[in-house]
Amino acid sequence: MNRAVLGLFVRKEFRDLRSNRQLWPAFFLLPAVSVFLPLLLLTLLPLLGDPARLGRDAGIDLLIQTVANDPTLRGGSLQERIARLLLRDLGLFYLLVGVILASGAAALALVREKEQRTLEPILATPIRDRDLLLAKLLAAIGPALLVAWGSALAGSLTGLAAGYWRTGKLILPTAGNLVGWTFLAPALTILAALAALRVSARFTDVPGATQFTGLVVVPVSLVIVALLGRPAMASPLVGITGSAVIGLLSVWLFNANARRFKREEILTRWR
Amino acid sequence: MIEARGLTRSFGGRPAVEDLSFQVPEGKLCALLGPNGAGKTTTVRLLLGLLPPSSGQAEVAGYQLPGSDRSGAKLRAKTGLLTEAPGFYDRMSGRENLELFGRLYGLPVRELRRRSEEWLRRLELWEARDQPFGAWSKGMKQRLALIRAVLHEPPVLFLDEPTSGLDPAVAREVRDLIAGFRREGRTVLLCTHNLAEAEELADLVGILRRRMLAFGTPAALTAGLPRLAVRLAGSVAEEQWGSGAASAESLRSVAGVREVSLDRATLRLVVEDLARNTPAVVREVIRQGGDILSVQPLTPSLEEIYLRAVREEPA
Numbered sequence: 001m002n003r004a005v006l007g008l009f010v011r012k013e014f015r016d017l018r019s020n021r022q023l024w025p026a027f028f029l030l031p032a033v034s035v036f037l038p039l040l041l042l043t044l045l046p047l048l049g050d051p052a053r054l055g056r057d058a059g060i061d062l063l064i065q066t067v068a069n070d071p072t073l074r075g076g077s078l079q080e081r082i083a084r085l086l087l088r089d090l091g092l093f094y095l096l097v098g099v100i101l102a103s104g105a106a107a108l109a110l111v112r113e114k115e116q117r118t119l120e121p122i123l124a125t126p127i128r129d130r131d132l133l134l135a136k137l138l139a140a141i142g143p144a145l146l147v148a149w150g151s152a153l154a155g156s157l158t159g160l161a162a163g164y165w166r167t168g169k170l171i172l173p174t175a176g177n178l179v180g181w182t183f184l185a186p187a188l189t190i191l192a193a194l195a196a197l198r199v200s201a202r203f204t205d206v207p208g209a210t211q212f213t214g215l216v217v218v219p220v221s222l223v224i225v226a227l228l229g230r231p232a233m234a235s236p237l238v239g240i241t242g243s244a245v246i247g248l249l250s251v252w253l254f255n256a257n258a259r260r261f262k263r264e265e266i267l268t269r270w271r
Numbered sequence: 272m273i274e275a276r277g278l279t280r281s282f283g284g285r286p287a288v289e290d291l292s293f294q295v296p297e298g299k300l301c302a303l304l305g306p307n308g309a310g311k312t313t314t315v316r317l318l319l320g321l322l323p324p325s326s327g328q329a330e331v332a333g334y335q336l337p338g339s340d341r342s343g344a345k346l347r348a349k350t351g352l353l354t355e356a357p358g359f360y361d362r363m364s365g366r367e368n369l370e371l372f373g374r375l376y377g378l379p380v381r382e383l384r385r386r387s388e389e390w391l392r393r394l395e396l397w398e399a400r401d402q403p404f405g406a407w408s409k410g411m412k413q414r415l416a417l418i419r420a421v422l423h424e425p426p427v428l429f430l431d432e433p434t435s436g437l438d439p440a441v442a443r444e445v446r447d448l449i450a451g452f453r454r455e456g457r458t459v460l461l462c463t464h465n466l467a468e469a470e471e472l473a474d475l476v477g478i479l480r481r482r483m484l485a486f487g488t489p490a491a492l493t494a495g496l497p498r499l500a501v502r503l504a505g506s507v508a509e510e511q512w513g514s515g516a517a518s519a520e521s522l523r524s525v526a527g528v529r530e531v532s533l534d535r536a537t538l539r540l541v542v543e544d545l546a547r548n549t550p551a552v553v554r555e556v557i558r559q560g561g562d563i564l565s566v567q568p569l570t571p572s573l574e575e576i577y578l579r580a581v582r583e584e585p586a
Contacts, residue, residue, distance in 0.1 A: 008374050012360075019362045117356040121419065123321055124352040125375035126344040263321050 005127055006135045013139030017105070026104060027147055030097045034151035035158050037093060041086045042162035048082055072174070072234060080167040087159040091177040092229040094155060098141070098148035098189035099221045106140035106196035107213035110266070111203050120267060129261045133197065133254070140193045145186055152181045179236040180229065183243035188228075191246050192221040194253040201261055272297045273318060273427060273460060277327035280313055287313040289482045291327070295475060297426070300449070300459040302469035304577055305479035311462035312355070314479065315429045318460065320346050332427045332458075348377060351420035353430040357412040361405030365396060365415050368404050369422065376423035383422070390418040394448075410441035417448055421457075428452055428459045434468060446472060470573045484580040492576050497545045498569035499552060501538040504562035521559060525551050539569075 017023060048063060063082065067073050073081045113119040122132065156173050163171035173181075195217045203209035228246075232239035278291040288310035295301040303311050316322040318331050320343040329336040334346035359368040366387060373383040391397040394414045399407060407415070413433065420428055433449065434442040449472055452459055463469055469476055469489075476492055478485040485492055519531045522540065527548035530541035538556070542548040545568045556563060 005375065008371065012363075012371055016360070016362060116360065117354070117358040118360060119358075120321070120354050121352065121358040121372065121416075122375065124319055124347055124350070124354075125372065126348040126377060127375055128340060128344055267316060267321060 002128070002131050005131045006138060009132070009135030010139045010142060013105075013109075013136070014143065017139075017143055023105070026101060027143070030101065031147060031151040031154060034094065034097065034155040038087060038090060038155055038159040039162050041090065042083060042159075042166045045079055045083055045086075045166045048086075051078075070234070076169070077167070080169060080171075083163050083167050084171050087163060087171050088174050088177060088233050089230060090155065090159070091152070091173065091180055091233045092225065094148055094152035094181055095185050095188055095225050095229045096222065097151050098144045098185050099192040099225060100144075100218060101147055102141045102144035102189045102193040103196040103213055103217050103221060104210070105144060106136065106193040107200050107209045107217070108206060109136040109140055109197055110200040111206050111209040114204060114266065115206055123263055123267070129263070130258045133258055133261060136197060137190070137193055137254070140197070141186070141189050144189055144193070148185050148189065149181065152177075152185075174233065175236045176233045176239055179239035179243075180232045184229065184232050184239050184246070187243045187246035187250060188221065188225055190250045191224075191253065192217060194250055194257060195221070198253075198257050198260070201257070201266060272330070272332070273301070273458060274330045275314075275318065275327070276329065278314070278317055278324050278329055279326045280310075280317055280322060281325045286325075286481060288317070288479070291479075291483050293475075293477055293483055293486050295458055295460060297458050298453070298456045299474040300453040300461060300472055301475040301477060302473035303460060303462045303477045303479055304464065304466065304469055304573075305462075306464065306581060309480045311479060312431055315352070315431055315460065315462060319350060319352060319429060332425075348423070349425050350427045350429060351423065351425040353416050353420040353428070353433050355432040355435055357416040359404045359412065359415065359419075361403060363404055364401045365404050365407065365411075366391065366400040369415065369418060372419045373422050378423055386422055387418075390422065394418060394444075410437055410444075413437055413441065413445060414448075417445065421452065426457055428457050429462075430459060431462045432464070433461065434463070434465060442468075466572075466574045466577055476573065478577055478580045480581055484583075485576065489573055493571050493573060497542055498571060499540045499542055499545065499549060500565075500567045500569055501540065501552065501556055501561075502564040502567070503536045503538065503556070504564055522552065522555055525555050528552065536564075 048060060050060070063085075064078070067078070067081045067085050070085065073084055075081075076084070110119065113122065160170055160172070163169065196213045199212050199217060200209050203212065228238075228242045232242050273295040275291045275293050279289050280287050291314060293301075303314065305311050313322065317324050318329055318336070320334075320336050320338065323337045331346055332349040334342050334349070336346070338346070359365075360371075363371070369387050369391070370383055373387065374380070378386070388397070391400050394417070396411055396414060396418075399411060404412065404415070417433065420430070430449065434445050437445060446468060449459065449461065453472070453474075461469070461472065473489060475487065476485075476489050477483055519533065522528055522531045522538070525548070527543040528540055529543065532539045540552060542552070549566065549568065553563065553566060
């Protein structure tokens with residue numbers, strides 16, 4: 001692995017990202033939603049935990065049943081327990097932030113080079129396929145993870161403030177949240193970015209690559225996040241195990257990408 | 272040095288290039304001529320190791336092809352490529368683009384900056400160095416692409432249509448630069464459809480249409496078909512050479528004459544050796560009663576050689 005090449009590409013991609021104003025909204029919108037969501041949910045808390053609506057609203061019945069059956073939420077008033085559940089499960093959203101942003105950036109990573117006709121001159125340099133793919137991967141996941149972690153931090157602070165406002169108590173992120181954000185978020189982000197990178201290598205046009213990523217890679221990633229993320233938010237052990245599995249899957253996918261990165265295919269499938 | 276030995280590359284069972292064998296000695300410039308789709312770009316990609324051949328081998332700058340990933344990377348460090356499209360990032364400045372590629376070629380930062388400045392000044396791009404590449408003119412972009420190809424001082428250069436789409440003045444500049452690369456001792460493979468460019472620059476010429484139709488020095492390629500035009504006085508020509516059959520037959524019997532044709536009042540002959548055969552032809556025409564107005568040796572141009580080779584070969 002050539003660190004100089006990696007650094008060079010990552011800096012180039014960051015600079016490109018900074019100057020590409022079309023990508024900015026996604027990078028600002030998701031953190032904004034992160035701050036807004038805890039506030040919204042806890043504003044609705046009195047409605048969600050209203051005993052008068054018990055038996056009349058199936059959703060609220062289910063919520064209260066979930067709170068009652070979850071041993072990690074014992075202690076405190078019903079409203080406080082609901083608030084803890086909502087804020088804990090909201091942690092899932094911050095896993096999505098990285099996945100969405102990284103897959104969007106990775107989907108463009110190679111196809112945009114093809115479209116700009118910069119890929120052939122790059123491939124004509126001594127750069128090796130693995131270094132190029134790793135650089136593109138790092139460039140896609142770096143900003144995405146920074147935004148995801150920033151969103152988690154901002155969301156947690158908003159949650160703390162909103163929780164205190166509604167329940168009079170500081171509701172801190174759970175151990176599951178912290179493990180999920182620290183380990184599972186990067187693992188899932190890397191996996192989604194690698195899948196999108198594969199799409200980017202295969203497609204010959206930017207709209208095709210982004211549409212396929214948006215219609216296939218992102219939804220599949222979101223299903224994985226939903227299936228794995230919620231239990232992980234409740235249990236750090238699930239988070240660590242899930243991260244390890246996803247991590248291994250990512251290593252496999254990276255190697256598969258490197259093996260299937262055919263310069264000839266890329267150079268001869270241009271339009 | 273560049274050497275191809277039976278290089279073949281097929282896409283989906285259809286050969287793009289077939290059984291290419293040629294050699295470009297160190298320090299020579301070889302022009303690869305061919306119509307669109309003749310396989311010139313595929314040949315360059317094969318010789319750079321960007322595409323693996325379906326069969327055959329090559330050696331470029333001392334590295335064998337096909338080779339390992341590692342030797343491929345080393346080969347690319349020893350070669351420079353100018354693609355038909357400049358291939359830079361529009362949002363980055365010219366200097367930033369150059370520095371990015373220079374670093375990819377492994378140049379140390381200080382040396383890279385020194386060489387960038389030297390080349391940018393030499394090609395009159397220094398003033399525009401910090402402007403976004405997207406705002407540059409086509410000629411400026413092409414000059415920057417040339418700088419990228421030579422910035423790491425490779426001994427072997429592949430130039431794919433370097434003057435395509437350039438105005439005559441810029442094309443002239445680019446050709447002068449290419450001539451300079453050859454003078455510096457670099458081995459250059461130049462793909463072009465521009466026959467005048469090839470004639471002006473090349474030590475060797477290859478005519479490619481999927482297969483190598485002809486390969487050699489321009490002199491050797493054109494020397495294969497010396498021609499002679501004998502212009503006769505019109506009325507005499509009509510009278511005596513009008514049917515042409517008997518007289519032409521007598522000319523064919525002259526030693527060294529291969530082909531004879533009469534086009535209005537001009538006899539066109541293909542001979543083996545201009546110096547030896549011309550006097551005999553003149554004597555024979557006079558003996559047959561022809562009044563000669565002029566005798567002109569015709570050296571076929573590269574264009575004629577090219578067109579003949581390409582027309583004879585089915586697409």
